[in-house]
Amino acid sequence: MKRLILALFLIALSYPVMEKATSLKPKAEGNSEVYPYSYERLILTFPTLKPLISDLLYMQTCYLTGNDVFNRWKERKFSRKEWKTILHNVKVMTRLDPYYFDPYYFVGSYIPWKVKDDREFLEEINNVLKSGMNYVEDWRLPFFIGFNYFYFMDDKVKGARYLKKAADMEGAPYYLKLLVPRLYAQSGKYQLAVIETAQELKRAKNEVLKKQLEKRLKALIALRDLNFALERYRKVYGRCPASLRELVERGFISEIPQDPYGGEFFVDKKSCTVWTTSNLRPVNTSSR
Amino acid sequence: MSFWPVAKLTFKESVKERFFIGMLLVEVLLLFLSYYLSELAAGDSVKVGMDFALVFYFFLTALFAVMVPVSTLFRDISDKFVYLILSKPIKRESYLAGKYFGSLMALALFLFASFFIVSVGVLGISHFARLYVPHVIVVERIFLLTLSLFLMGALLSAFSTFFSILFTSQTLATVVGFLLFLSGLELASVKELALSSDYVSPFNKLLIKVLYYFFPNFSLYDLKAYAVHLQLSVSSLYFALIVLYTLLYSCAVLLISTWLFNRREL
Numbered sequence: 001m002k003r004l005i006l007a008l009f010l011i012a013l014s015y016p017v018m019e020k021a022t023s024l025k026p027k028a029e030g031n032s033e034v035y036p037y038s039y040e041r042l043i044l045t046f047p048t049l050k051p052l053i054s055d056l057l058y059m060q061t062c063y064l065t066g067n068d069v070f071n072r073w074k075e076r077k078f079s080r081k082e083w084k085t086i087l088h089n090v091k092v093m094t095r096l097d098p099y100y101f102d103p104y105y106f107v108g109s110y111i112p113w114k115v116k117d118d119r120e121f122l123e124e125i126n127n128v129l130k131s132g133m134n135y136v137e138d139w140r141l142p143f144f145i146g147f148n149y150f151y152f153m154d155d156k157v158k159g160a161r162y163l164k165k166a167a168d169m170e171g172a173p174y175y176l177k178l179l180v181p182r183l184y185a186q187s188g189k190y191q192l193a194v195i196e197t198a199q200e201l202k203r204a205k206n207e208v209l210k211k212q213l214e215k216r217l218k219a220l221i222a223l224r225d226l227n228f229a230l231e232r233y234r235k236v237y238g239r240c241p242a243s244l245r246e247l248v249e250r251g252f253i254s255e256i257p258q259d260p261y262g263g264e265f266f267v268d269k270k271s272c273t274v275w276t277t278s279n280l281r282p283v284n285t286s287s288r
Numbered sequence: 289m290s291f292w293p294v295a296k297l298t299f300k301e302s303v304k305e306r307f308f309i310g311m312l313l314v315e316v317l318l319l320f321l322s323y324y325l326s327e328l329a330a331g332d333s334v335k336v337g338m339d340f341a342l343v344f345y346f347f348l349t350a351l352f353a354v355m356v357p358v359s360t361l362f363r364d365i366s367d368k369f370v371y372l373i374l375s376k377p378i379k380r381e382s383y384l385a386g387k388y389f390g391s392l393m394a395l396a397l398f399l400f401a402s403f404f405i406v407s408v409g410v411l412g413i414s415h416f417a418r419l420y421v422p423h424v425i426v427v428e429r430i431f432l433l434t435l436s437l438f439l440m441g442a443l444l445s446a447f448s449t450f451f452s453i454l455f456t457s458q459t460l461a462t463v464v465g466f467l468l469f470l471s472g473l474e475l476a477s478v479k480e481l482a483l484s485s486d487y488v489s490p491f492n493k494l495l496i497k498v499l500y501y502f503f504p505n506f507s508l509y510d511l512k513a514y515a516v517h518l519q520l521s522v523s524s525l526y527f528a529l530i531v532l533y534t535l536l537y538s539c540a541v542l543l544i545s546t547w548l549f550n551r552r553e554l
Contacts, residue, residue: 048473101332
């Protein structure tokens with residue numbers, strides 16, 4: 001019994017010694033190096049642990065990125081090369097466990113903002129997300145692809161195509177269905193926008209969405225008709241009209257329709273197309 | 289059925305061992321560790337927690353399947369208990385079969401208890417996780433993984449029995465058993481990489497193929513990903529085939545073991 005008490009006493013005594021030693025221990029700075037991992041080496045080293053290694057790699061990537069976000073390494077930010085290494089590591093993660101959603105979410109929601117002017121890089125990000133769509137059924141994957149095309153790569157048609165895929169998937173927010181026709185319209189595909197909206201209107205069950213789609217359809221039909229009239233005018237006179245009034249005066253349209261969003265239709269002389277000041281949003285909240 | 293009394297005795301001995309309870313306690317501790325490790329992952333931490341918990345479950349089962357037959361056989365030999373049993377009208381084959389089935393019964397009980405511990409553990413991880421979208425856990429999938437682990441354990445126990453007879457050192461038999469398990473896991477990946485690579489010579493490709501068919505393939509029993517991801521499915525044919533594979537391979541190894549045991553001087 002005495003021995004046991006003595007042993008417990010010695011253990012208790014060791015704690016303050018350990019605390020003191022810990023406080024004196026030289027502290028290494030956090031390693032900020034982004035190391036590229038090899039899929040082949042990883043699966044040879046950890047054959048049956050593929051999903052677990054994917055988790056660990058994701059944790060390390062989150063740690064490194066988190067430090068970059070919060071400026072823990074004050075002397076530097078990640079370079080383009082390092083972001084490429086991170087994308088490479090995400091590809092390794094998704095190869096190790098293609099059903100793991102979080103790496104796709106990370107690559108879709110965060111990396112594009114860091115490399116927004118690099119088209120090739122953005123295309124590579126989209127390819128990772130596209131391959132993820134074969135394994136993970138989540139609307140956010142096509143949404144990120146569509147968003148990248150639309151926002152960073154200025155390809156509204158491809159953007160609309162992927163956003164439509166996202167909008168059709170389970171769990172997607174209803175406003176995506178409104179966004180798709182607007183993108184088609186902004187890219188000059190008015191007829192496509194009208195068809196898309198009319199189809200959605202047929203399928204919609206939610207009353208709020210139905211009303212919004214009806215309003216959108218009305219505006220898109222007006223835009224489509226005005227643009228068709230403008231095109232006919234151009235063919236006849238070989239120039240762009242100064243205003244929509246000119247289309248009325250020359251008999252191409254009977255009157256200028258009203259924008260259901262409260263804006264006004266106008267001729268954009270730069271692109272020689274008709275657009276609206278509302279930008280297909282209620283005028284009091286309109287921005288962009 | 290002369291092996292049955294030996295099997296019963298082996299089962300009772302193995303369950304009474306501190307090792308049995310110790311392994312279950314380690315299982316519980318590793319589940320706590322899985323929870324804390326899962327907290328480090330941003331996003332679906334339940335998936336990460338499950339990955340950790342099931343990997344620990346997988347390796348603890350392998351360790352159990354290697355250690356129980358080895359320890360029980362070596363204990364019999366070192367305590368001279370084996371002479372007492374073999375002096376009765378029990379054949380050496382029956383003694384060995386009894387040892388093997390006794391170990392399997394202990395493994396079944398260990399897996400039964402582990403299944404409950406792991407299921408409660410991952411449900412607990414899911415309960416405490418802070419997620420935007422909950423991760424669905426299907427306990428039936430963990431049960432199917434447990435069944436596949438039992439099959440893996442059955443094959444591994446057969447090999448452990450074989451190594452216990454082949455080697456005179458308990459440590460050596462345990463280490464070789466576990467290394468065989470790791471090799472059996474690795475070879476499927478090695479083959480996949482080697483055959484698709486242009487840098488591997490035709491001779492090495494052939495060598496890898498030969499090794500692949502020579503070693504037992506333990507990667508067949510790895511249904512961890514199936515337990516975690518609901519998109520994956522396992523066909524009943526696949527399961528029937530791994531049952532058949534286990535039966536064929538285990539019987540073969542046990543036959544070699546009994547042949548060797550009949551010729552071994554105790």
